[in-house]
Amino acid sequence: MKWCRFQSGRTVAYGIIEDDRVTEVAGNPFEAYTRTATSSLLSQVKLLVPVIPPTFYAAGVNYREHVTEMAQRRGVKPEFPPQADVGYRANNALVAHDEPIVIPADATDQVQYEGELVAVIGRRCKRVSEAEALDYVFGYTIGNDVSERTWQRNDRTFWRGKNTDTFKPMGPWIVTGLDPDDLRVTIRLNGVEMFSYAVVDAIFGVRQFISRMSQYLTLHQGDVLWMGTDGATENMKDGDVVEIEVPGIGVLRNPVVRARA
Numbered sequence: 001m002k003w004c005r006f007q008s009g010r011t012v013a014y015g016i017i018e019d020d021r022v023t024e025v026a027g028n029p030f031e032a033y034t035r036t037a038t039s040s041l042l043s044q045v046k047l048l049v050p051v052i053p054p055t056f057y058a059a060g061v062n063y064r065e066h067v068t069e070m071a072q073r074r075g076v077k078p079e080f081p082p083q084a085d086v087g088y089r090a091n092n093a094l095v096a097h098d099e100p101i102v103i104p105a106d107a108t109d110q111v112q113y114e115g116e117l118v119a120v121i122g123r124r125c126k127r128v129s130e131a132e133a134l135d136y137v138f139g140y141t142i143g144n145d146v147s148e149r150t151w152q153r154n155d156r157t158f159w160r161g162k163n164t165d166t167f168k169p170m171g172p173w174i175v176t177g178l179d180p181d182d183l184r185v186t187i188r189l190n191g192v193e194m195f196s197y198a199v200v201d202a203i204f205g206v207r208q209f210i211s212r213m214s215q216y217l218t219l220h221q222g223d224v225l226w227m228g229t230d231g232a233t234e235n236m237k238d239g240d241v242v243e244i245e246v247p248g249i250g251v252l253r254n255p256v257v258r259a260r261a
Contacts, residue, residue: 003029003139004173005048008040017042017173029174030122030138030221049094050141050174051120053224056094058145058162059209060085062202062228066114069232074153084204084212089145089226090163097172101236101254104164105261107148111236114145114229115187115244115252117199119206120174125219133210136219139176140183142244142252143226144169146236169254170224178248180206185229188243195231202227 002017014029015022022042027033061067061081071078095101103111122138145168152161162168186196199205204212209225236242238258245251 001139001176002173003050003176004171005050006045007048008045012048015045047097047172049096049170050172051222051224052091052094053120053222054220055223056089056091056168056226057213057223058087058089058226059202059204059228060087062204063197063230064201064203065197066228066230066233080203084209086209086213087158089158089168092165093163093168095166095169095254097169097252097254099169099254100166100257101144101146101169101242102166103148103236103238103256103258105259107164107258108150109235109237110149112147112149112233113187113189113194113236113242113244114147114233115185115195116143116145116229117180117183117185117206117227117246118143118170119180119210119225119227121210121219121221121223121225123221125210125214128211128214130207130211133207133214134180136210136214137206138221139174140178140180140246140249141170141174141224142172142185142246142249143224144242144244144252144254145226145229147233169252171252172250175249180227183246183248186245187229187231188245189234189236190240191243194234197230199227201230 024038025033068078125136181200240256
């Protein structure tokens with residue numbers, strides 16, 4: 001199934017997408033819901049971030065080529081994590097498909113995309129095995145972990161380098177019933193393919209992350225886990241358009257705007 005959050009007039013609701021239409025539901029996809037009689041053309045509603053997560057998790061340094069490239073740019077030896085390493089992002093940074101990524105006026109030119117698969121947790125998850133882990137995933141969507149590299153290197157935390165408003169596009173919807181190991185992420189800047197990678201090439205996959213996290217943290221329905229990116233990432237500038245595509249899910253597209261001082 002293909003699930004979205006959308007706005008039509010003053011109504012904000014979850015919906016089920018079938019072909020070119022979205023049917024509003026009463027309730028939410030994680031618990032009980034019923035289809036309503038309200039159906040609209042998808043083109044006539046505003047897509048919102050598909051879920052507002054209780055907790056926003058992010059896999060760190062999870063693809064070898066990306067880790068190596070970032071280390072080379074810093075002039076250091078790449079270090080690969082011995083175990084799945086978890087970080088956090090902030091909900092204030094979330095924006096939906098087609099909404100702008102706004103680069104602050106005082107940011108450097110080192111503002112870069114990171115196209116990622118996003119796993120959405122479907123039910124309470126605690127101390128599960130790797131074999132069980134995918135049973136707790138509701139579905140998958142797409143994220144762009146926009147990063148201001150100078151702030152990322154120099155600030156004590158990622159508070160602005162990763163979490164500035166609009167730096168976390170996510171969407172356009174959630175698709176259920178997928179195997180993450182079958183998926184591929186392609187990143188395009190202004191229509192030019194910049195990199196494409198197989199999700200299965202991650203150092204640690206969705207199963208490993210969820211199992212390890214659940215030994216220490218209780219995961220709840222609606223939590224999201226961004227799985228990291230691969231390859232070199234390049235600068236985005238005012239007027240650019242970045243697209244992250246995962247066949248089987250869709251395309252997350254966002255224009256880039258630099259704020260004026």
